[in-house]
Amino acid sequence: MAARTVPTTTELVRQSLRGRRFSPGGVVFELGLLLMLLLALLILVTLLADILAGALPVFRERGVVDFVTSPLSLNGETAGVSSAIMGSVALTVIVALVSFPIGIGAAVYLEEYAPDNRVTRFIDTNIRNLAGVPSIVYGLLGLAVVVGLVDVIGLGGPGTTSGRNVVTAGLTMSILVLPIVIITAAEALRAVPSAIREAGFGVGATRWEVIRHHVLPSAAPGILTGTILTLARAFGETAPLLLIGVATGFFSAGAGASVVDQLTGKYTALPVVVFSWSRQPTEGFQDHLAPAAIVVLLAVLFTANAAAILLRNRYERKW
Amino acid sequence: MDRATSAEPVADHEGVVAAAPARNGLTRRVELRERAAAAPADREVVFDVSDLSVWYGSFRAIRDIELTVGKHEITAFIGPSGCGKSTLLRCFNRMNDLIDTARVEGSVRYHGVDLYGDDVDPVEVRRRIGMVFQKPNPFPKSIYDNIAFGPKIAGYEGDMDDIVERSLRRAALWDEVEDKLKDSALALSGGQQQRLCIARAIATDPDVLLMDEPASALDPIATLRIEELMYELKEDYTIVIVTHNMQQAARVSDRTAFFTVDVGDDGQRTGVLVELDETGKIFTNPNQRQTEDYITGRFG
Numbered sequence: 001m002a003a004r005t006v007p008t009t010t011e012l013v014r015q016s017l018r019g020r021r022f023s024p025g026g027v028v029f030e031l032g033l034l035l036m037l038l039l040a041l042l043i044l045v046t047l048l049a050d051i052l053a054g055a056l057p058v059f060r061e062r063g064v065v066d067f068v069t070s071p072l073s074l075n076g077e078t079a080g081v082s083s084a085i086m087g088s089v090a091l092t093v094i095v096a097l098v099s100f101p102i103g104i105g106a107a108v109y110l111e112e113y114a115p116d117n118r119v120t121r122f123i124d125t126n127i128r129n130l131a132g133v134p135s136i137v138y139g140l141l142g143l144a145v146v147v148g149l150v151d152v153i154g155l156g157g158p159g160t161t162s163g164r165n166v167v168t169a170g171l172t173m174s175i176l177v178l179p180i181v182i183i184t185a186a187e188a189l190r191a192v193p194s195a196i197r198e199a200g201f202g203v204g205a206t207r208w209e210v211i212r213h214h215v216l217p218s219a220a221p222g223i224l225t226g227t228i229l230t231l232a233r234a235f236g237e238t239a240p241l242l243l244i245g246v247a248t249g250f251f252s253a254g255a256g257a258s259v260v261d262q263l264t265g266k267y268t269a270l271p272v273v274v275f276s277w278s279r280q281p282t283e284g285f286q287d288h289l290a291p292a293a294i295v296v297l298l299a300v301l302f303t304a305n306a307a308a309i310l311l312r313n314r315y316e317r318k319w
Numbered sequence: 320m321d322r323a324t325s326a327e328p329v330a331d332h333e334g335v336v337a338a339a340p341a342r343n344g345l346t347r348r349v350e351l352r353e354r355a356a357a358a359p360a361d362r363e364v365v366f367d368v369s370d371l372s373v374w375y376g377s378f379r380a381i382r383d384i385e386l387t388v389g390k391h392e393i394t395a396f397i398g399p400s401g402c403g404k405s406t407l408l409r410c411f412n413r414m415n416d417l418i419d420t421a422r423v424e425g426s427v428r429y430h431g432v433d434l435y436g437d438d439v440d441p442v443e444v445r446r447r448i449g450m451v452f453q454k455p456n457p458f459p460k461s462i463y464d465n466i467a468f469g470p471k472i473a474g475y476e477g478d479m480d481d482i483v484e485r486s487l488r489r490a491a492l493w494d495e496v497e498d499k500l501k502d503s504a505l506a507l508s509g510g511q512q513q514r515l516c517i518a519r520a521i522a523t524d525p526d527v528l529l530m531d532e533p534a535s536a537l538d539p540i541a542t543l544r545i546e547e548l549m550y551e552l553k554e555d556y557t558i559v560i561v562t563h564n565m566q567q568a569a570r571v572s573d574r575t576a577f578f579t580v581d582v583g584d585d586g587q588r589t590g591v592l593v594e595l596d597e598t599g600k601i602f603t604n605p606n607q608r609q610t611e612d613y614i615t616g617r618f619g
Contacts, residue, residue: 115419195456199516201417203469203523204446213468214458 051298054291067292072268076284081293084273087166088235088300091269094170095177095234100227102174103181110182111189112211124186131179139243142172147244155264166267169241173234180233184226188219221315225308232304236297238271270297362389365527365557366411371425373406373415380406381590384425386576393549393558395568395598398578399613403590404561407578408529410434411559412448413441446473449520453532455512457504457519462487462496465504465515469523482522490518491548510541517548521556528552530560534567546571565614568598575601577610 007015058067070080114120150171151163192215200210274297277290366388373380381403388394396404406415413434415421427434434444446469457465466483475482483500487493492514496507504515513533520528530549534542549558549571562568568575576595580588594607605611 117419193456195452195454196458198414198417198450198452199456199458199519200468201414202412202445202450202452203472203519204442205468205472206442209472213472218459 051291051294054288055295058288058292076282081296084268084270087267088270090166091170092231092235095173098174099178099181103178104185107182107185111186127179127182135237136239138176139240142240142244146171165264167263168244172240177230177234180230185223188222192218225312228304228308232301236271236301241269241272365390367428369426374422376420379589384592386595390557391553392573393553393571395572395575396561397568402578402580404578405531408531408561411529412445412450416441446523447525448527449525450529451516451520451533454536455509455516457512457515461501462504463500465519466522473523486518486522489521490514510537527557532561569602572598579609
């Protein structure tokens with residue numbers, strides 16, 4: 001054909017919009033990122049697999065129920081974690097009872113009442129700093145102050161316990177998690193839109209009525225989620241407990257003892273059992289029983305995390 | 320309220336919607352309003368503001384405001400952004416108290432009583448002077464609880480169902496929510512939420528309604544409904560409305576206050592009142608050149 005075909009507009013646009021097919025740099029970068037993700041996952045999976053493999057013989061031979069209902073023992077055939085679970089639960093309950101009212105109260109004051117000035121900001125910053133203090137330091141505090149304090153107020157318990165009991169552990173752990181409770185509760189309160197507060201004040205509510213009827217109910221799911229995670233932290237924390245003297249961890253008051261005796265007597269907690277079993281030279285402890293205790297510990301923590309996520313999704317508010 | 324009186328503003332609004340260009344509609348509207356709202360000389364004053372300045376820290380947001388608001392009038396505050404009209408409105412029910420750095424100087428007399436006097440409780444002030452906010456802000460609770468909260472904390476002991484129904488009817492929302500009072504208020508549309516907020520504000524039986532750009536987040540139809548509602552409510556309430564929409568001010572208000580930003584020698588921007596007059600006068604024959612420039616769109 002003689003006349004050259006003039007390209008149509010569509011053709012021109014199509015040509016100009018055609019991208020470069022292949023960008024080697026981009027592909028390499030993407031693969032590199034993928035590799036790092038896989039590496040991180042691999043480490044976690046290996047860890048879990050190793051623990052599960054170690055724990056499997058215990059669960060297979062004795063069953064999960066037998067392991068979690070048997071008391072501590074020096075005999076690898078019969079040792080279980082029931083007293084450790086009970087100790088950890090008692091500890092967690094004490095932490096909840098002590099740290100939640102104090103922590104949530106402090107957070108409500110900081111967010112809703114305190115004027116926004118330099119002192120408030122200084123306090124706020126330092127609460128964040130406290131949340132980052134290593135747990136061993138809180139253990140030292142517990143050893144230096146709480147142990148003696150508990151003994152002085154008459155909850156020291158019998159004989160050699162003298163303050164090294166679950167009450168002390170619970171109080172020490174409460175101090176440890178307090179900054180975290182305050183921070184998470186304050187964040188949940190801050191997430192409540194100020195329009196809700198204005199609406200409350202606008203119809204003639206007092207500050208207390210606005211907080212009681214609108215701010216706290218709106219912040220409750222967030223506070224709850226945060227506090228569940230905080231409890232999980234207390235449940236799994238080990239270092240302070242080692243310092244304030246549960247490292248022996250083999251004794252617990254018998255089933256027939258009164259509540260006071262249970263609380264003031266010797267006790268043990270799940271992470272401490274993991275620690276002491278993993279140093280126990282007796283056959284079976286290091287290889288199988290310690291991993292089995294770890295599996296129980298992880299199961300509790302994962303359940304707590306799942307509960308927190310469920311709660312958050314269920315009550316998540318659309319403003 | 321009977322049919323005859325409520326029908327009038329509806330017709331008015333339709334006139335505005337149909338009228339094009341807007342300027343003609345505006346002029347026609349203003350003439351109507353002037354006839355409808357010729358204020359009697361012996362008008363009762365609800366708010367008497369004198370020498371009022373508000374600071375946020377060292378920033379002076381408004382300066383030397385002098386104005387009065389009459390009973391059962393709709394007073395509109397207009398002016399460019401940052402001229403302090405919302406700040407002034409929030410002095411009327413002491414909402415500025417909620418901002419730590421805010422400081423008020425001068426006086427706001429409410430029926431002769433200085434709202435910033437020593438023995439005045441801001442909570443009591445807000446029970447008598449209700450507020451509707453820019454963005455609809457229902458509580459994340461049921462429609463019923465939204466209305467019932469105000470009367471409940473005020474210690475009302477009568478029939479709560481009755482108050483809820485009356486407030487919702489008054490806010491022209493009853494027919495739409497009658498059978499879902501227990502549903503979440505957040506499920507309502509934006510316009511319905513704003514009418515719910517109006518119902519919530521009148522449930523405590525206030526004397527004054529403050530409205531801070533109540534229709535700025537709403538579509539034109541919902542806006543129209545809010546304006547109709549204001550027109551009906553002025554029978555019983557004194558209304559002060561802040562608006563960015565000059566046609567809205569022209570449509571609903573009896574008197575209009577025009578504010579502007581005054582830039583001082585040191586670059587400080589402060590809101591000042593330029594003039595306050597009958598709405599008709601402000602929009603057709605203002606005293607100040609600045610007002611005329613603003614309403615004709617030459618500035619702002």
